[in-house]
Amino acid sequence: MHRLEFLDLSVFVEVADNHSFNEAAERLHISQPALSRRIQKLEEILGAKVMERTTRRSRLTPVGRDFLPKARKLLEDYESSLMGVRELATYRKGVLTIACLPTAAFYFLPSVVREFNTAYPGIRIRILDVSANEGVERVVSGEADFGINMVSAHHPAVDFTSIYRDPFVLALRRDHPLAQKQCIEWGDLDDVRLITVSRDSGNRILLDNTLLSAGLHLDGFYEVQHLSTSLGLVESGLGVAILPSMAMPGAEHEVLCQRDLPEPRIDRTIGLLRRRGEPLSPIAELFIEILLKRWN
Structure with a gap:
């Protein structure tokens, strides 16, 4: 049985983002045959194909599309686990992913991001400006650390906390x-x-x-x-x-x-979505603290 490695995930995400085995191999500084073997190994571990490759481009299969957000989250978690104690203590590095309604992402959220980046400039932020239903899915799948959504966005795997009418x-x-x-x-x-x-x-x-x-x-x-x-x-x-x-x-x-x-x-009631039964990361807690100050 093969063991999943960090490079396997990196190769998969890089190919998915670039839609090209050649470009992914160049960016990762590995040979194309080695990259292809990594994808093949991942497919053997998952028991299904994740890529459909043509002469020039590649695209994700349904299994690949489902696995992509999980792979990103695994990479981010791995990166966070490698931080030094000092970096964790001072929040010098990290990645925060937010699934946000487009209406909040357009005018309101930038001011919160600006204040957060001023306080914690080493933390990267990914904003997924998606619909209410898709925002729920991103939180449930783990691709997003938390969501900013409407109260109508129900799901048994998430908790909703109202913060603004x-x-x-x-x-x-x-x-x-x-x-x-x-x-x-x-x-x-x-x-x-x-x-x-x-x-x-x-x-x-x-x-x-x-x-x-x-x-x-x-x-x-x-x-x-x-x-x-x-x-x-x-x-x-x-x-x-x-x-x-x-x-x-x-x-x-x-x-x-x-x-x-x-x-x-x-x-409409706007609030925070988080996965039920799972604590937020310290970085997410810091961001939400600044967000609530702005909202109130």
Whole structure:
């Protein structure tokens, strides 16, 4: 029975990232035959193929795609275990991976990352800006140390801790006629072009369900996949959008502004996802401490 080694994992991740045996071999400073033997050995250990190789490129099999986040986590854990006691004590090195909603990753999270990097400049941060459902999967699989997600993201293997209620607001240009109103009514949106996100979005589902329970319905003129795209259309003067406040830029933005929505008020609960029964790493705890200070 073969024994899995650090280099086996390194070879696999390098090939997966570069989609090329040649490039991976050059980056790892090993011969291509030696690299191929490492992949073959890994496949023998797993009992399944992880790579499909063509003349020029390679791609992951379903087994390979499933194993990739596990391999990354094993490499990161191995790297952390090799740190000296002094480096661990002073947090000079390490890797932190966060699965974060795109709406939080775009405007809010950078300020937290900046403060964290100022305090701990040797720690690398990977931000996986993914949907709510995918964020749960990344935490469950161990690819992410923790997640920033919505309360609707349920899974028996994770715990959710509420930390922030994020209200939905009306996003519009400062020169839009509705920007002159301090109190927006639902009827005000009848005569404007509304930009909405797709109906399979968690934010859209929450919005539609809340309005439906109040006997209200909004027709979108434009439909997009991502909230960041809707903001781009708003900024271009193509319409207005209803979206979480967290997705908005700060009050100092030259073009965009926001207005509160009337009753029924719509908000979503944002919080931290972590694997149930597993303690967070000291590095993750440090990051969350700074995040909570910013949020509160």
